[in-house]
């Protein structure tokens with residue numbers, strides 16, 4: 001139920017960079033561990049040599065039926081062997097965003113920013129999963145996670161650059177871009 005991303009001293013992904021995009025950064029840590037659990041201890045107490053971000057893969061808020069069908073027919077799942085590049089992009093949106101109604105947010109998210117329509121062409125190269133965490137009391141509203149083959153690295157840069165130019169992103173008040181490579185055990 002809970003997915004935990006822990007930046008620290010051990011884990012299956014080696015962190016290559018942590019870039020603050022908007023707002024407060026996250027401390028650099030050498031490794032990222034990604035784990036699932038049925039329960040977590042709250043509050044998420046900060047530690048000096050690790051950070052822990054927890055989210056839940058929740059139900060869809062904005063996606064309409066034809067979009068869902070389209071996504072399901074083209075998207076790839078996480079865990080592909082060749083997808084050894086990972087990106088964890090935690091995001092917090094402003095109070096102004098949360099003060100909008102669901103309909104107003106959908107209008108900005110899709111009718112004006114085309115988040116889904118313009119991202120579809122990046123599938124199946126980029127596999128993705130969105131985790132919600134606004135109601136868990138952490139520093140972010142969303143944890144977004146992506147996996148892709150190193151050959152698709154520039155495609156991923158194109159995708160994030162496109163989204164960051166949208167009206168939706170004018171509501172993003174904190175964003176950090178964590179990049180990692182999967183540690184492949186040899187022998």
Ligand code: HEM
Pocket residue numbers: 059060061062063071089091115116119120122123126127128130142144159160163
């Ligand atoms: C691989 C291409 C992508 C596709 C197909 C895609 C698709 C989607 C869809 C369908 C949703 C809506 C989920 C719902 O109905 O609640 C969503 C939400 C979201 N996506 Fe993407 N996305 C992509 C890339 C990205 C990237 C690169 C980022 C971050 C840089 C991102 C950040 C978000 C965030 C923060 C939300 C939650 C928005 C909110 O609820 O306010 N997405 N995405």
